[in-house]
Amino acid sequence: MAPRVKKSATKQQVGDVIHACLSKKAERISILELDKEHGGFTDYFVICSGSNPRQIQAISDEVEQRLSRTGLPPAHIEGYKQAEWILLDYVDFVVHVFSEKAREFYDLERLWKSAKHLEPSDLKAVRRKRTTPGLTVSAVSPPARTRRGRKTLNP
Numbered sequence: 001m002a003p004r005v006k007k008s009a010t011k012q013q014v015g016d017v018i019h020a021c022l023s024k025k026a027e028r029i030s031i032l033e034l035d036k037e038h039g040g041f042t043d044y045f046v047i048c049s050g051s052n053p054r055q056i057q058a059i060s061d062e063v064e065q066r067l068s069r070t071g072l073p074p075a076h077i078e079g080y081k082q083a084e085w086i087l088l089d090y091v092d093f094v095v096h097v098f099s100e101k102a103r104e105f106y107d108l109e110r111l112w113k114s115a116k117h118l119e120p121s122d123l124k125a126v127r128r129k130r131t132t133p134g135l136t137v138s139a140v141s142p143p144a145r146t147r148r149g150r151k152t153l154n155p
Helices: 002-023 053-069 100-106 120-126
Strands: 027-033 044-050 076-078 085-089 093-099 116-118 129-132 135-138
Touching: 002 027, 002 044, 002 053, 002 093, 002 120, 027 120, 044 053, 044 100, 053 085, 053 093, 085 100, 093 100, 116 120
Parallel strands: 044 093
Antiparallel strands: 027 044, 027 116, 076 085, 085 093, 129 135
């Protein structure tokens, strides 16, 4: 039973990463579920892109802050100063924040082509809900948009 609980907690943490990336307008968010039998040293890769070094650092900062608030600091961070490819290692999953140029060059999706490609909606099995009177917020689904393009919370 313990591995299932661990996997569920890891999926929730990956969901938190997705929200952090979305909040800083990360582009091309991709989730890879790695297979231990094919050399996977972690359970998941979360891969996203930023358009400039400042945004890449902001995405990385937001991921680190959100997970640190839940008691999960990164085990290791690489590439922060250069901000071409920032790697945040959380042992059970690794977050890669790339510039578009570096992402195309390293092409992790091709390198790990045996990995299962997931969508943020695939993480909904472990939704955590916070409730406020008359309001429910999912930890995985992104905010809906109104006709004017403003974000609203999904009721």
